[in-house]
Amino acid sequence: MKRKTMWRRITAMLLAFAMVFMTAAVQPDVDAFAAVKTPVATHGRLSVKGTNLVDAKGQKFQLRGVSTHGINWDVGYPYVNKAAFKTLRDDWGANAVRLAMYTSEYNGYCAGGDRAALRNQIHKGVKYATELGMYVIIDWHILNDGNPMTRLAQAKTFFAIMAKRYKGQKNIIYEICNEPNGCQWSTIKSYATQVIKVIRNYDKNAVIVVGTPTWSQLGSDGTHNEVADSPIRGYKNIMYSLHFYANEWSHNQYLPAKLTYARKKGLAVMVTEFGMSAASGGGGISYSSTKTWLDRLDKLSVSYFCWSLSNKNESCSLLKSSTRKTSGWTTNDLSSAGRYIRARYRIREKALGSRA
Ligand code: IDC
Numbered sequence: 603m604k605r606k607t608m609w610r611r612i613t614a615m616l617l618a619f620a621m622v623f624m625t626a627a628v629q630p631d632v633d634a635f636a637a638v639k640t641p642v643a644t645h646g647r648l649s650v651k652g653t654n655l656v657d658a659k660g661q662k663f664q665l666r667g668v669s670t671h672g673i674n675w676d677v678g679y680p681y682v683n684k685a686a687f688k689t690l691r692d693d694w695g696a697n698a699v700r701l702a703m704y705t706s707e708y709n710g711y712c713a714g715g716d717r718a719a720l721r722n723q724i725h726k727g728v729k730y731a732t733e734l735g736m737y738v739i740i741d742w743h744i745l746n747d748g749n750p751m752t753r754l755a756q757a758k759t760f761f762a763i764m765a766k767r768y769k770g771q772k773n774i775i776y777e778i779c780n781e782p783n784g785c786q787w788s789t790i791k792s793y794a795t796q797v798i799k800v801i802r803n804y805d806k807n808a809v810i811v812v813g814t815p816t817w818s819q820l821g822s823d824g825t826h827n828e829v830a831d832s833p834i835r836g837y838k839n840i841m842y843s844l845h846f847y848a849n850e851w852s853h854n855q856y857l858p859a860k861l862t863y864a865r866k867k868g869l870a871v872m873v874t875e876f877g878m879s880a881a882s883g884g885g886g887i888s889y890s891s892t893k894t895w896l897d898r899l900d901k902l903s904v905s906y907f908c909w910s911l912s913n914k915n916e917s918c919s920l921l922k923s924s925t926r927k928t929s930g931w932t933t934n935d936l937s938s939a940g941r942y943i944r945a946r947y948r949i950r951e952k953a954l955g956s957r958a
Contacts (some may be wrong), residue, residue, distance in 0.1 A: 627934035630693040640735020641697035647772040650839045650870045665905035667698030671912035673723045681911045684730040685929030695951025698737035700907045701727040706747040741777040748784035750793040765804035779813035787828040811841045818845040820860045830867035841870040847881040849888040873906035877918035878939045884916045
């Protein structure tokens, strides 16, 4: 072979290597946070102290989690598997998952869904999270059925079953109504008091998160703060949910002040759901307001859960719609939102070094 040809070949080979290297997806960094001790083993049972969520040692503790899409949907239930949760724990640095079970939409629990099968799906999710030492929210995902009272009887039965079964466990959090809408806080409060009573019959301590008016915005539209002005009395370990979508103008406009007001009044707030998109789940995603929000919540040690672990073709989904894998994702399998959230969660987990 001529010298010139040989060099050309070597150069071509090197170039090819470089290109493969540059375009290669980041493989899941499976051991990044593979815990010697899991989050639950390290932090134990959580409780509420003033406005803060604290761990068993009484230290402020922040949950950083991912919410499933509806576990009753074809775009949600495939991701209720142990390997998926392990990927979230060990590659993303998440310490919690949220199991969203719709009550109404898409054969929801109270609208034609197979109740036993859906409960079983929850039990599986809880089992995987527990085996991995992650915290887990059981979410009664009301949405179109805006007034939680509509499903009061079913909610009581459901939470009685759950609380009876999980009363001894350290990692369970109950979210009793995802996003009430079209009803007053007084109505939600009455619903919440009845469901809390049912849970407390079995479990005296588990953290319970109560949904708030206008799709969990801590009060009616705009600047209203009726939840902080009239919280539920007589029970401990109660939190209130605040949901935001980073590309929704009104959320960015009104919710930061409502959060500040609520905390000033002594309310313990948890962001059980947020998305990087508009509130519809679609449209563009906003990196800058997601960053502003998460910086704000990190500073306050407020917990948050990102919507949603799904490949549904909508911008809030954390997986690309072409992704078929149900766990062990490379960065190429993740949507733009997924890549941002993974990177952000990893940085936070590294900074906190919260696992022994
Ligand atoms: C959306 C899903 C979408 C589904 C719809 C059902 O992303 O695929 O078709 O619900 O109505 C919420 C809700 C959550 C929504 C999400 C995005 O809690 O159920 O999921 N969202 O619209 N509140 C604000 C936004």
